[in-house]
Amino acid sequence: MSKAAGWAVVLALGLGLTASGCGGGKTYAMRPLERTSGAEGKLKVKDSDNGNKVVSVEMEHLAQPSAINGSYNTYVLWLRPARQKEWKNMGALRIDSDRKAKLETVTPFESFDVMVTAEAEATGDEPKGVPVLSGGAQ
Numbered sequence: 001m002s003k004a005a006g007w008a009v010v011l012a013l014g015l016g017l018t019a020s021g022c023g024g025g026k027t028y029a030m031r032p033l034e035r036t037s038g039a040e041g042k043l044k045v046k047d048s049d050n051g052n053k054v055v056s057v058e059m060e061h062l063a064q065p066s067a068i069n070g071s072y073n074t075y076v077l078w079l080r081p082a083r084q085k086e087w088k089n090m091g092a093l094r095i096d097s098d099r100k101a102k103l104e105t106v107t108p109f110e111s112f113d114v115m116v117t118a119e120a121e122a123t124g125d126e127p128k129g130v131p132v133l134s135g136g137a138q
Contacts, residue, residue, distance in 0.1 A: 025044055025045055025046025025047070025054075026044070026045050026046075026137065027042055027043070027044050027045075028042065028043040028044075028045070028135050028136065028137055029041075029042060029043075029135065030042060030043055030057070030059070030114070030116075030133040030134060030135035031133065031134055031135060032132070032133055033130075033131050033132060033133065033134065038061045038063075039059060039060075039061050039062050039063075039132055039133055040059065040060050040061055041057060041058065041059040041060075041116065041133040041135070042057075042058050043055065043056070043057055043114055043135050043136070043137065044056040044057075044058070045137045048106060051108070052106045052107060052108050053106065053107050053108075053109065053110070053112075053137070054104065054105075054106055055079070055090075055104065055105050055106065055107055055112075055114070055137075056102065056103070056104045057077055057093070057101075057102065057103050057104075057114065057116070058100070058101075058102050059075075059093065059100065059101045059102075059116065059133060060098070060099060060100045060101075061099055062075070062095050062099050062100070062101055062132075063099070064095065065118040065119070065129075068118045068129075068130050068132075069118065069129070069130065071120050072118040072119060072120055072129055072130070073119075073120065073121075074092045074093070074118075074119055074120075074121065074122045075092065075093040075095070075101060075116050075117065075118055075119070075132065076089055076090075076091070076092055076093070076116065076117055076119045076122055076124065076127070076129070077089075077090040077091055077092075077093060077103050077105070077114065077115075077116055078090065078114065078115045078116070078117065078127055079105070079107055079109075079112055079113070079114050080112060080113050081109045081111070081112055081113075082109070082111040082112055082113055082136060082138060083113070084113075086126075087115065087126060087127055089122075089123070089124060089125060090103070090105045091103055091105060091122070092122035093116065111136070111137055111138045112136055112137055113134070113135075113136035114134065114135050114136050114137075115127065115131055115133070115134045115135075116131070116132045116133045116134075117129040117130060117131050117132060118130045118132055
């Protein structure tokens with residue numbers, strides 16, 4: 001799959017989400033992409049005391065990033081306002097011995113898209129690697 005086709009899939013999948021109530025917040029399924037069909041993820045979103053959204057991402061069945069491409073060594077969580085263009089790096093995810101990863105962050109946006117990519121470095125300012133999971137809160 002070309003990189004452009006991969007991004008098109010990410011955008012399309014980011015719009016088709018399943019939400020369910022979850023103790024003061026909502027849980028959304030994250031969709032795996034073709035290369036990582038075994039990966040699973042969920043996105044939990046709840047209101048914070050100051051009007052922001054607390055976003056928790058939990059993933060499991062992750063391969064090491066180097067299994068996708070030998071130059072990749074981390075997964076990065078990206079967030080952007082719903083259907084906008086520019087992604088913001090929200091941090092790197094560390095895989096534990098059970099092939100699980102978690103990350104919690106905060107956003108002021110009411111609705112947003114999220115994406116996890118395998119990357120060569122954790123500090124990039126735009127996604128350059130392979131999209132692994134996508135989702136969002138609408």
